[in-house]
Amino acid sequence: MNSDRTPPKKARFEDYLKQVEETVKALESGKLGLEESLERFQAGKIALDECYRILQEAEKKIQILVKDKDGTLNAAAYEAPNAETRSARRKAESL
Amino acid sequence: MSLPAELPFPAERRAISVGDLTRRIKKLLEDNIRYVWVAGEISNFRPAASGHCYFTLKDEEAQIGCALWKPIAARLRFRPEDGMDVLAWGRVEVYAPHGKYQLIIEDLEPRGAGALAIRFEQLKAKLEAEGLFDAGRKRALPLLPRAIGIVTSPVGAALQDMLRTLTSRCPTVPIYFYPVKVQGEGAAEEIAAAIGHLNLAMPDLDVLIVGRGGGSIEDLWAFNEEVVARAIHASRIPIVSAVGHETDFTIADFTADIRALTPTDAAMKVVPKRAELIEMLDRCGAQLRRALESRAELARSILDGHRNGHALREPQAVVRRLAQRLDELHERLSVALGGAVAAARERLAHWWRTASNELAHAGRATRERAESLRRHLQAVSPLAVLNRGYSITRAEDGGVIRSTSAVKPGQFLRTTLADGEIRSRVEEREKK
Numbered sequence: 001m002n003s004d005r006t007p008p009k010k011a012r013f014e015d016y017l018k019q020v021e022e023t024v025k026a027l028e029s030g031k032l033g034l035e036e037s038l039e040r041f042q043a044g045k046i047a048l049d050e051c052y053r054i055l056q057e058a059e060k061k062i063q064i065l066v067k068d069k070d071g072t073l074n075a076a077a078y079e080a081p082n083a084e085t086r087s088a089r090r091k092a093e094s095l
Numbered sequence: 096m097s098l099p100a101e102l103p104f105p106a107e108r109r110a111i112s113v114g115d116l117t118r119r120i121k122k123l124l125e126d127n128i129r130y131v132w133v134a135g136e137i138s139n140f141r142p143a144a145s146g147h148c149y150f151t152l153k154d155e156e157a158q159i160g161c162a163l164w165k166p167i168a169a170r171l172r173f174r175p176e177d178g179m180d181v182l183a184w185g186r187v188e189v190y191a192p193h194g195k196y197q198l199i200i201e202d203l204e205p206r207g208a209g210a211l212a213i214r215f216e217q218l219k220a221k222l223e224a225e226g227l228f229d230a231g232r233k234r235a236l237p238l239l240p241r242a243i244g245i246v247t248s249p250v251g252a253a254l255q256d257m258l259r260t261l262t263s264r265c266p267t268v269p270i271y272f273y274p275v276k277v278q279g280e281g282a283a284e285e286i287a288a289a290i291g292h293l294n295l296a297m298p299d300l301d302v303l304i305v306g307r308g309g310g311s312i313e314d315l316w317a318f319n320e321e322v323v324a325r326a327i328h329a330s331r332i333p334i335v336s337a338v339g340h341e342t343d344f345t346i347a348d349f350t351a352d353i354r355a356l357t358p359t360d361a362a363m364k365v366v367p368k369r370a371e372l373i374e375m376l377d378r379c380g381a382q383l384r385r386a387l388e389s390r391a392e393l394a395r396s397i398l399d400g401h402r403n404g405h406a407l408r409e410p411q412a413v414v415r416r417l418a419q420r421l422d423e424l425h426e427r428l429s430v431a432l433g434g435a436v437a438a439a440r441e442r443l444a445h446w447w448r449t450a451s452n453e454l455a456h457a458g459r460a461t462r463e464r465a466e467s468l469r470r471h472l473q474a475v476s477p478l479a480v481l482n483r484g485y486s487i488t489r490a491e492d493g494g495v496i497r498s499t500s501a502v503k504p505g506q507f508l509r510t511t512l513a514d515g516e517i518r519s520r521v522e523e524r525e526k527k
Contacts, residue, residue, distance in 0.1 A: 012301070013239035013372075020379050027386035034394050035487055035495065041387040048383065051376050054239070055369055059266040062258060064249075065273045065293075073296045078272055080255060 013054050019047035114191070121189035124196060128187045133159070133198060134206060137179045142168075150175065152183060152198065160197040161185070172321075173205055173214045180206040211312055215319055218346055222321070227328045228349045234333045236353065236365060239372065240301035242269040243365055244332065246289045249274040253308035253337070253358040260362035265369040271297060277307040283320035290326040290334070303330065304361045305347065306337030318345035327351055337361035398484050487511045499524040 023044030027037055064078035135152035142148045146165035151158050161183065163175070175181065184202040189195070205213045222228065243261065247254050254272065261270060273293060275285040286305065293300060305327065307315070317323060318338045327334050327350040336351035337358045348354040355361030488496045488510045496502055502521045510517040 012237055012241055014237055017238065017379070020383060024379070024382045024386050027383070027390055030390070030393070032390070033495065033497065034390065034485065037387060037390045041383065044383050048376065048380055052373075055267060055372055055376070057267045059262075060269040062262075062270045062272060065271055067292075073292065075271065080258065
């Protein structure tokens with residue numbers, strides 16, 4: 001039951017962030033050799049850059065999901081109704 | 096006692112059977128009273144082993160026996176109890192073997208102001224007993240979702256509130272809006288179907304907001320239906336419920352992983368502010384650099400100590416050991432290396448001189464070097480460290496040798512220096 005409820009595993013922002021934090025912890029422990037410290041630092045830096053990359057992606061358009069006849073979902077750009085059409089609708093509803 | 100003379104006895108006493116009479120009564124009743132709504136109070140409610148239920152419907156004036164067959168009983172959205180005011184939809188039937196008439200119930204619903212409250216409390220108790228609300232089932236939301244799903248009505252302020260809040264906090268997260276009916280006939284089924292559909296069709300969604308803006312208890316009712324609770328419970332995607340206002344509690348709220356107070360609050364819960372995340376990353380980066388820097392400082396202080404004969408930061412014994420090990424290595428290489436690697440030895444000697452010079456120089460300029468180290472940390476590589484005087488010795492399988500006990504006499508070693516490699520063989524080992 002519980003395994004059905006676990007979201008699929010794919011590296012996400014927090015997975016990369018965790019790598020960075022673990023690297024800091026390992027380096028601060030002082031238990032690593034110099035060579036290993038450098039390797040870990042470089043891996044940590046790559047994970048950190050990945051975090052920045054995720055946050056600096058282009059802004060996303062909002063998608064509206066439309067179900068077609070055979071039930072598959074299609075995404076289309078969503079246009080928010082502007083204030084005028086909304087108040088017009090409200091007026092129409094109150095009539 | 097004699098009978099009064101005027102009593103209208105028929106001249107001939109032609110009797111009919113009880114069965115015939117009952118048949119006539121039955122026809123009379125059942126033909127004339129087809130389906131009716133009857134208002135009354137339940138008493139003497141008795142579920143039978145067969146799954147059928149029997150009870151009496153009564154008011155101040157009269158009572159009637161009722162039969163509630165199993166399939167109808169299973170379909171009811173509440174559990175009938177003694178003392179409940181109900182509306183019953185059914186037909187009158189005469190049960191000939193007992194000479195009784197009864198109401199055959201086709202539908203039953205609670206009546207009056209408490210009706211919805213009864214359904215709510217009963218469903219809540221049932222689902223709670225099944226474990227749908229267990230705290231252990233609640234999942235935490237990701238720090239930053241890969242994509243967000245929204246299940247709500249295309250009209251109304253709730254959607255616009257959510258979109259505005261989400262995009263102002265972090266516009267880089269994709270949002271997928273699944274429009275549904277949120278009130279009236281069929282709304283609960285639409286909401287439940289949308290949750291199920293998104294779970295199947297959209298594997299990248301890390302969170303789903305399910306909700307609507309404020310309204311009366313009847314308006315919000317779809318979120319109190321069992322079918323919605325079941326869909327939330329089955330969802331692989333964590334669900335944030337956002338139904339009505341802060342004071343509205345629905346069954347969907349109890350079942351969801353997280354209950355938001357309002358749609359706007361839900362949007363705030365699913366994404367952090369991008370600027371705050373970037374600040375946090377900046378702090379992490381600084382921490383990372385500081386951690387490496389202090390590790391490098393430690394290494395350099397050991398080398399400085401060796402060169403100057405003073406332990407700057409480390410106990411002197413550690414420094415002496417290191418110095419001795421380096422000298423020894425140098426000596427052994429000289430002895431062990433044959434003519435074929437004479438050039439390598441030359442390179443080592445050259446390196447040793449350069450390193451010594453560098454160190455002598457560095458000793459005078461410790462502060463400057465610390466500054467320069469800080470500036471160049473991002474570009475630092477194992478090669479740069481070798482330039483500062485370290486070498487790395489590996490076994491043939493590539494494993495780094497950190498201890499004398501890791502090698503055996505006769506074993507081949509590869510030593511990496513700044514400008515190349517030396518291959519050597521272990522003569523003997525001495526442990527300190």
